[in-house]
Amino acid sequence: MGRAEERQARQRGARRAARGRPSGGGKPKRTGIRRFFTWKKMLGTLFGFVLLGMLGFVVLYMVVDIPEGNALAKKQSNVYKYSDGTIIARTGDVNREIVDLDKVPEDVQKAFVAAENKSFYKDEGVDFKGTARGVLNTVTGKGKQGGSTITQQYVKNYYLSQEQTVSRKLKELVVSLKVDREKSKDDILAGYINTSYYGRGAYGIQAAAQAYYGIDAKELDVDQGAYLAALLQAPSQYDWAVASPTGRKLVKQRWNYVLDNMVEEGWLDSGKRAELTFAKPEDPKAPPGREGQVGYLVEEAKREVLRNSDLSEAEFEAGGYTVTLNIDPKKQKQLQEAVDKKLNDRLDRKDNKADARVQAGAASVDPRNGKVLAMYGGEDYVKHYTNNATRRDYQAASTFKPLILAAALEHGATTQDGKPITAGTVYDGTSKRPVKGSDVGFAPPNEDDVDYGPVTVQKAMNKSINSVFAQMGVDVGMPEVMEMAGKLGMDVKGLPAVPAQTLGSMGASPLEMAGVYATLDNHGKKVTPALVGAVEHKDRTVDLPDPIGDQVIKRGTADSVTSVLTGVVDDGTGSAVRNPSQDVAGKTGTSDDNKSAWFTGYTPKLVTAVGLFGEGAPDTPEKNKQVSMKGAGGRARVDGGSFPADIWAAYTFEAMGSPTAFDLDTDMGAAIAPPPEPTTKAPKEPTNEPTEPEDDPTTKPPSQSPTTKPPSDDPTTKPPSDDPTTKPPTTEPGPSDTAGEPDEPEGLLGRD
Template identity: 85%
Template sequence: MGRAEARQARTRGARRAARRGRPSGGKRTGIRRFFTWKKILGTFFGFCLLGMLGFVILYLVVDIPEGNAAAKKQSNVYRYSNGKVIARTGDVNREIVDLDKVPEDVQKTFVAAENKSFYKDEGIDFKGTARGVLNTLTGKGKQGGSTITQQYVKNYYLSQDQTVSRKLKELVVSLKVDRETSKDDILAGYINTSYYGRGAYGIQAAAQAYYGIDAKKLNVRQGAYLAALLQAPSQYDWAAATPTGKKLVKQRWNYVLDNMVEEGWLDSGKRSGMTFPTPENPKAPPGREGQIGYLVEEAKREVLRNSGLSEAEFEAGGYTVTLNIDPKKQKQLEKAVDAKLNDKLDRKKNKADARVQAGAASVDPKTGKVLAMYGGEDYVKHYTNNATRRDYQSASTFKPLILAAALENGSTTQDGKPITASTVYDGTSERPVKGGDVAFAPPNEDDVSYGPVTVQKAMNKSVNSVFAQMGVDVGMPKVLETAGKLGMDVKGVPAVPAQTLGSMGASPLEMAGVYATLDNHGKKVTPALVASVEHKDRTVDLPDPIGDEVIKRGTADSITSVLTGVVDDGTGRAVRNASQDIAGKTGTSDDNKSAWFTGYTPKLVTSVGLFGEGEKGNQVSMRGAGGFKRVNGSGFPSEIWAAYTFDAMGAPSEFDLDTSMGAAIAPPVEPTTGEPKEPTNEPTKPDDDPTKKPTTKPTEPTQTPTTPTAPPTTPTPTTKPPTQDPDPSSSAGLPDDPDDSLLDRD
């Protein structure tokens, strides 16, 4: 090769080297000197070797610890706001049973639910554990799969802490336990240490809690339900589960049984004929009699809902839960319900009386504290908390929210007039609603027609036709949006005109929160039963019950002003007091299945609901209870409200309202042109004016009948059953209700 050719070769090599980013001598430059495929692979395998070496060292160092789960179980203490102990819970409800005391097919339900490879694996699920470690490191929560062995190790040897070190220790201990312990002993330990809800630890306690039998008598259907429970004991408890929870636990139950068929542990023919084994209703543990059980169970639910604690963590014990309940006001509320309702009913002899269930909640509107709560006659006798149940219609207590939506959105009538307390509507009964997409023509109570009527009077008299039209004028989506802002659960509720009559379900606690938000000038009040949760090893934070402004003060204060008119000159007159400002609304639902009074002073908001409940827990009418044709909101609920409020409120107070409408100012002049006179033969009902206006402490409000414009023409009924009809539950002696189909009667 000549010199020229050599030079050309060197030049070409330099160019190629330059393109590769390194000198022509072949040496790498820049960052490529440090990262090559060989170096990357070498580093990776080096880390793998280090990890394996570390795991070997960890395996040699970590021993199986002594079982400590039982030793760490403690009581949870519940206290009133003054520190007095309400109840102690948390004594471990568990009875260890040998595996041979559990039917073999029931044993297999737990394996099918949690770990189908249990009998073949070596105690750990590397993939699931790696996922759990990664989730912990990245802050994604308590996710990740575990084998039955790992769950048993966590329950019995370790703790519920979600840390990387605990997960690694779980891994090592699980390997050693699997090598040193039989599969049967591991399975027995697992089903005996797991938490099933209802305070039951272990399968024996769970069998008693859900089916009232010993574990040895469980069948495979029942076993599959208990196995399904372990995924979410509180959510899947059939007695307390939401419709979604019931759907999920049924899916889980089917999943367990299908896995058993797949593994050859259950005959497919038997499987196809299996029906869901509905558990028994819970039985109250000792010491939960009266109102204590309602307070303790609702406080626990609130802690779990707001604290981020799992049920197993909370039930492990060591927590002091202080409630906002004022023991003095709690006694006053119980006394009022007894004096104004329970003492006047004969539940043993009168079928109608036996159907009546009462619930009430009292809230401080400035702090959101639940000061008193009445859940039912006795937690031991009636497990469902009537103060928090949401399965009965809210009836006319919903009407103020329609007006609130109108004011908040600056809504107008069909002819373009702004909606205010003085706006005139057509109050004719069964008048077709204009402007709606759905035909709707609701009757008024007892089919009374009012003709042209102001919104104020329509609220006072609870005129259905007016608020049905107003709902369409505002737009039902806006009505429900406002209701949601105020605190009602409107998820999945259809935005149809029928909602204006209060067909949506609500609880006394929920309605107390809604009206407390109005009382608090539009700042959101979420009733808080629990004041604090303390534990020696951790801090538990709870949300502030007072939130931001959700509706304008002018809107909230205007509604309060209008609702004083309901008390001064409407269906709420049974609670009038000469020295105390009061706002409120009555409500009576379809076929008299519920009756309400939700009212407030500047310092106290209380909602009282009565619910008709049959022997099987179904909704039934309360007609005939107490000897009355029907139980209206201005009857027993108002009487309970007045007796409690005037005993508990302290010194009289006045509303501080920023509004230019409603009953707080001179009432608007009622239109006269074309307004028909109202009938004077209105049927006897307990929802009209009392004969006397209560003074500082009212006498017992009577259920005296009147007509809208005339004095009574029929005798005033007493609160005792009439002598001619000792059983008001029968049809004898009771005139037919002219409008049993109405969604609202107040």
């Protein structure tokens, strides 16, 4: 080999060495991180972890014994307090009666297995996959995880605690395996149905059968058993008496799921299954000590704690919690007295059918911090279980109109001919006027089918003119209107964005509407009413959300709506609450066929919503159905400006403290113009005589045409009344105007 060849061979060897290969052509040497991670090393490491895990589980299985049952011994009371620390109530007496499995019909037993664990009779007591998922979710902070077997749930109920920790889940796994080996399936199933919590304070199937159907467990039919089995997934949410429409839909789905599983497993004949109908439970009976308003406060406080924390109902009912409510006991008493004085004392529920139909609910909120200071749930929790302050099954009616205006101002919306929508914009107030610009036809009548002609938005709000706000909703865009409702705190999920919603056809509660108007009062910063101020427990911390949230609409929008709503009080349907020394904004509402009537109003420091609802009286064919309140209290119609406004005024002017003035960043709307020559007397006391209905210009001519109203009996000596029709005429156009289209105030008006 010559020198050239030797040199080339050396160069080739050097290049191979630089690439990590030996010059002889062997395998390359691994460098960097590849020296530490190979498939063999990774598989070996994984196998080692598996062996360690198995060894650890074996050790755990050997050292963990089945503990003594301690569920009953750990039961404690929960204490509920007013904001000043005085005790409202104590709860926690265990309502449980253990029954043997042979006292439970076999098809009812199978209903529980079908609901929770179809493989119960074949498995070894654990669901390794579900438990692993639960451990992972606990470690990663994703909260509670279902999927446990009946055996595991029984172990958790009877032997362990409800806490969500990795150690508790691992212990549950081991104890469940041992229990499954040492006890029969029947013993485990009996333990499960006797220790589970069913809601209504009922622990165990015997107490549940009594609480929901008024019978013993041995008398349950399979359709009733399927409901109780379905109930265990979410006792409060699925309790038919208090469930929302969504909750009722879900529990029916769960009920069908249970029965279908029974058919699938051969435990129920398909023919019999087809004949079954949903077994609606009886109305609940209030436990002792919940009379009056106490039961409403305690139950709603409990729901709020569960809604705003990661506690399960079983954990909470295990006791040891001190729940301090934001309720001010003085204001609570004032609200109750106002409802009694202005409504209950004027009704004869025993002998008058119309009076017996009236249900009242109210909620009062501090807009500066979101605290619920007072709440009226009904005449008596023992007599009427449903909380009228939180029920959402009645229409919000015209209390929804301010939200339409808020959407218009927030989005800078214009009329069909391009004019900006403000308080001064002129609309056509003709009754049954078809809306323009909508793909969905809509032509709503005004109250009593009155034609108002051209009116400003301010007057349309004052008089609650349906045709104007139906057109405004289309001008703004109904999706934007519904979005505004959601921002302000209404639950409008799943509702269609159609013009009919402008009439307030969606359901709402007084507590919900108090929150909506509190956000307006708080200059557009979100207020979510908070009944509960604090929750304490010696072993855990419960953090509650801040009732005051983000700025959800511009301050100018909120303040402009507030200014417009002062006009409703000064010269509109809310004149019953007019007060010469106090700024007040508010809105009345009366639903179709007078099934609900509202007044939601506010001062700078206090927002209160009062709702009256027509509900079929007990022991009548119309029980629990929505019915008209016409004729109640001797009135032709119960509108928002009557009983609701009277209750609001009696409560607010007593509870608000010293007079205050709105601080509004707007030049729009009524601008809190007080009535001329105000009197110093309190708002007029209502009488039992029929009064003028809300939005009824046929019996009360508009203030713009005072010459059409007959003179009073003694105009020279009688001071001005609280009736806005006695105010001097203004330049605002009214239905009696004959001079044609009014002049436009400096570029603010638009017209259809």
